[in-house]
Amino acid sequence: MSEKSERPENSERSERSEKDGKAERTGKSGMAEQQARLAVFKTYKLYVGGKFPRSESGRVYEVTDSKSGQWLANAPLASRKDARDAVVAARKAVAGWSGATAYNRGQVLYRVAEMLEGRREQFVREVAEAEGLSKARAAAAVDAAVDRWVWYAGWTDKIAQVVGGANPVAGPFFNLSTPEPTGVVAVLAPQESSLLGLVSVLAPVIATGNTAVVVASQRAPLPALSFGEVLASSDVPSGVVNVLSGRTAELAAPLAAHGDVNALDLAGADADLAVELEAAAADTLKRVRRPAAEDWAAEPGTSRLTAWLETKTVWHPIGV
Template structure:
């Protein structure tokens, strides 16, 4: 084979509605490694890209929320299988993004895949933890069950480009929500590659939408968008988080605030899943009164 073969550079694109558009503005920005060396050009998403992502997430919500929890778990597990198959690619991208040795980057990628499997296993179990039958005085069944909140905007962690990313996306979709993800501005490549994995998995298009660019530019529009139901501000700094939380108050969005020095290597727990769940309570008579019951 010829030694003069030209390298084929990868073109990174957004992942919106199951497709790979460039930013509608045509803008890009340089992504560099921890030493300042050029890695790629990433799309610089615009307000229009953010709106398109919300439309896609809303369109996908009904089908995803209506799927059985067992089915969601199987689909998430399939994503983990595909991540495992592209392990070497993610090891390279995470190592470059975070300045890690190959062995340390491999440990991060393995932890991220394990985390995805962990959340896949919770899809059909979280209802037993946060729901149940309530004791009431009277001839009624009173049952509380969790339901997804809706479309969740996620500001991904800035430093933990893959393990942190998985740790905020997986719990949102495991519980039936759909997501609009603003990737790490300085290290977006693992997130954009995750979009390629999701596109070729069984995950319906629009369940996860991944944007690269500036959270400070897109965040205010997403926080004020009336079709966004909740915000995860994990990757926002204090000033941006405050601005977005104020904007979110306009239609009473749920907000998960950033936590100081969050350790994504620690055991995750269930709090990220319960953060974006609503509780529906149904009353139903125990006798044969013919009533259909009512929900509140």
């Protein structure tokens, strides 16, 4: 009786052990397959006219971790032709972007901040590798960049009240001064601050209705190229922002001399390059903001907003 009752139990035990063995073997096999899986590396591209082209020359250059020197990616090495294409795209977008209401531009910029926040972890990793920061410091830099973008988004419909207004005149007429965008602004992004510095120089350009051609940090271009993906997935019209990567001096020269570029921000240029570019820009009477030592984590103020605005004054007779 006892022998008969034990047989089914022994049988069940053997079945369970066999299943457990199979599961263990399957688990080990799955882990081995997982370990053998090849990594999928990201392909970084330029952002021009709302699209993601490779450099027209097909050239790339290696980007390495600033601390370990480990290879991170191949970034596109943009050419002069890419720079000219970016200017064409930016010029085409001027009318629509400058003609949009300031309130609408503010909504679009806020949408960019939303999308940037949604990809926070990616940017924390990229900024940490680009600038040799700890994860905590990189996270603080990314958070500051998001906050900075929101701050500038709030200024879109307020800057006109600060720099514009009615002027006192003597006579049966009045005049009003209002700010208007300069047009296409070429921006040399800061070399050391790959995201926060980029946001600090780019946001005021487009917040005031200008369009931009951005030359990313030569040493650490990956956060800027990823930021192009953020812009593409936001509501920013194509051509409003164009992002190039490569040798700063090689790309800045044609931008400084280009007749369709109205202004130049030299934040990412060294002293010698800045002198050359300012001389080139003088031929086409560009507005130029010279490079200066800046703490990108400090409060920004409104100086970069007013730098890319022209003042239009309208005289109007007073009716009887």
